[in-house]
Amino acid sequence: MKRTKIAELIGHAPENQKVLVQGWVKSHREYPDVSFVALNDGSTIKTMQIVLDANFKAEYEAAHPDQDYKELMKSINTGAAISVVGHLVPSEGKGQTSEVKATGLKVFSPFNPDFPLQKKGATLEFLREKMHLRPRSNTFGAVFRIRSAAAFAIHKFFTEKGFFYVHTPIITGSDTEGAGELFHVTTLPLNNIPKTADGEVDYEQDFFGKSAHLTVSGQLNGETFAMALGDIYTFGPTFRAENSNTSRHLAEFWMVEPEMAFYDIEMNQDLAEEFIKYVIQYVMDHCADDLEFFDEFGHTLNQGVGKRELKARLNFVLKHKFKRITYTEAVEILQSASKKFEYPVKWGSDLQSEHERYLVEDHFKKPVIVTDYPKDIKAFYMKLNDDGKTVRGMDVLFPGIGEIIGGSQREEDYDKLVKRIHEMGLPEEEYWWYLDTRRFGSAPHSGFGLGFARLLMFLTGMTNIRDVIPFPRYPRNAEF
Ligand code: ATP
Ligand code: MN
Numbered sequence: 001m002k003r004t005k006i007a008e009l010i011g012h013a014p015e016n017q018k019v020l021v022q023g024w025v026k027s028h029r030e031y032p033d034v035s036f037v038a039l040n041d042g043s044t045i046k047t048m049q050i051v052l053d054a055n056f057k058a059e060y061e062a063a064h065p066d067q068d069y070k071e072l073m074k075s076i077n078t079g080a081a082i083s084v085v086g087h088l089v090p091s092e093g094k095g096q097t098s099e100v101k102a103t104g105l106k107v108f109s110p111f112n113p114d115f116p117l118q119k120k121g122a123t124l125e126f127l128r129e130k131m132h133l134r135p136r137s138n139t140f141g142a143v144f145r146i147r148s149a150a151a152f153a154i155h156k157f158f159t160e161k162g163f164f165y166v167h168t169p170i171i172t173g174s175d176t177e178g179a180g181e182l183f184h185v186t187t188l189p190l191n192n193i194p195k196t197a198d199g200e201v202d203y204e205q206d207f208f209g210k211s212a213h214l215t216v217s218g219q220l221n222g223e224t225f226a227m228a229l230g231d232i233y234t235f236g237p238t239f240r241a242e243n244s245n246t247s248r249h250l251a252e253f254w255m256v257e258p259e260m261a262f263y264d265i266e267m268n269q270d271l272a273e274e275f276i277k278y279v280i281q282y283v284m285d286h287c288a289d290d291l292e293f294f295d296e297f298g299h300t301l302n303q304g305v306g307k308r309e310l311k312a313r314l315n316f317v318l319k320h321k322f323k324r325i326t327y328t329e330a331v332e333i334l335q336s337a338s339k340k341f342e343y344p345v346k347w348g349s350d351l352q353s354e355h356e357r358y359l360v361e362d363h364f365k366k367p368v369i370v371t372d373y374p375k376d377i378k379a380f381y382m383k384l385n386d387d388g389k390t391v392r393g394m395d396v397l398f399p400g401i402g403e404i405i406g407g408s409q410r411e412e413d414y415d416k417l418v419k420r421i422h423e424m425g426l427p428e429e430e431y432w433w434y435l436d437t438r439r440f441g442s443a444p445h446s447g448f449g450l451g452f453a454r455l456l457m458f459l460t461g462m463t464n465i466r467d468v469i470p471f472p473r474y475p476r477n478a479e480f
Helices: 054-063 069-075 124-128 138-160 219-229 265-286 288-301 310-319 327-335 353-364 414-423 428-439 452-460
Strands: 017-030 035-040 048-052 081-090 098-109 212-214 231-239 252-261 323-326 368-374 390-398 402-409 445-451
Touching (some): 017 098, 035 081, 048 054, 048 081, 054 069, 054 098, 138 231, 138 452, 219 252, 219 445, 265 310, 265 368, 265 445, 288 310, 310 452, 323 327, 353 368, 353 390, 390 445
Parallel strands (some): 323 368
Antiparallel strands (some): 017 035, 081 098, 390 402, 402 445
């Protein structure tokens, strides 16, 4: 017999049909002549009530004369893995419409009193130390079902729009932004690194014959494909060795990077807004039970999140058009704000998280897209405006999160691009293939990068980025 997942079973009308359910015990309530087991199989946050009644007991004892029924009942407790055959019948109890009246039971793995997730109300910090078991908690089960649905929504959105999914490399010999923060990839012996005559590391002897590292972004490779297939996106892991122990940064995170031929910065903003709204709507439509859980209980886990705030926030974002302002306007607003910031605001310096959040949470009270940043604080490939001072970059800022998307219209002019590479002190020869895209059939194009984990923080209301990725990597932590 094939097992039916609980998510599916909940939707079936109980007509005494025979079913097989398999999962992990959440709780077990024993009474003198009946026992109720709440079973979860991961397919939903909901549990199926399994009823072990007097009939079951009599039949079990007759079939297993050498076994102690009391011991069996003890073995079925929080964390145990079991398999149950029974009949789906209407439930008399509160809280569920159907239940499984067991006729057969198999214990794969009995209750172990050392199971760390027995008590309710474990903190997120505690669960982070049990990264390998935390998916079994209600909270993390919900996070990762939502993560899966959102990933699917991303592919669905772009596929429906005629974008092609491109797999850009994870190991790369070029640094997208020249920003540093790279993880090196090498097979050189670390205790005896070969050196050249002038004392530099001799990468000639390394695996790739040059210095290589984990990618910080798939953009440059993505651009070469946008100049061929038109609209493309990448969705894969990216790496940054930034030594920032914040609640919004990971050393390994997944990024979605669409790149579109013939898009200007306006179209880029339109797409970013439509895209985020689509994914939010998809998750609201397909993860109702998990969102309901966070809506009701999220505030008990995360500081600064109100009860019944999450769904209202998601709906609010869906309903309102994102505010669009230039960096210069943003600076003016921040400078005339009565709020005192830790970092002073002055034209030319990057907006800090506190500034971004002020704009979104206090001033406009909705998502904000900031464009036209000073060229000196942005990457070399962003298209220079006619003022010669600002570039067509755009950051999408979200409540509670700050920057969720960073993007730009790209510089398509060969000479201007080379000039920017020199101005920023980058090695032109490293970019020869990238520059070729501006020599052959160059065209206006734009793109952006969405940090998938940041979007998940917004979707779930989880306030620490380490709690929305299965196995977070951050400074001094690569356990599991
Ligand atoms: P921030 O200023 O927040 O560090 P950034 O300017 O470095 O972001 P980009 O280089 O533009 O970000 O990367 C694109 C997107 O990737 C960001 O908008 C953000 O959503 C996400 N992102 C960037 N760095 C990280 C990180 N360390 N961990 C998780 N997501 C990140
Ligand atoms: Mn960063």
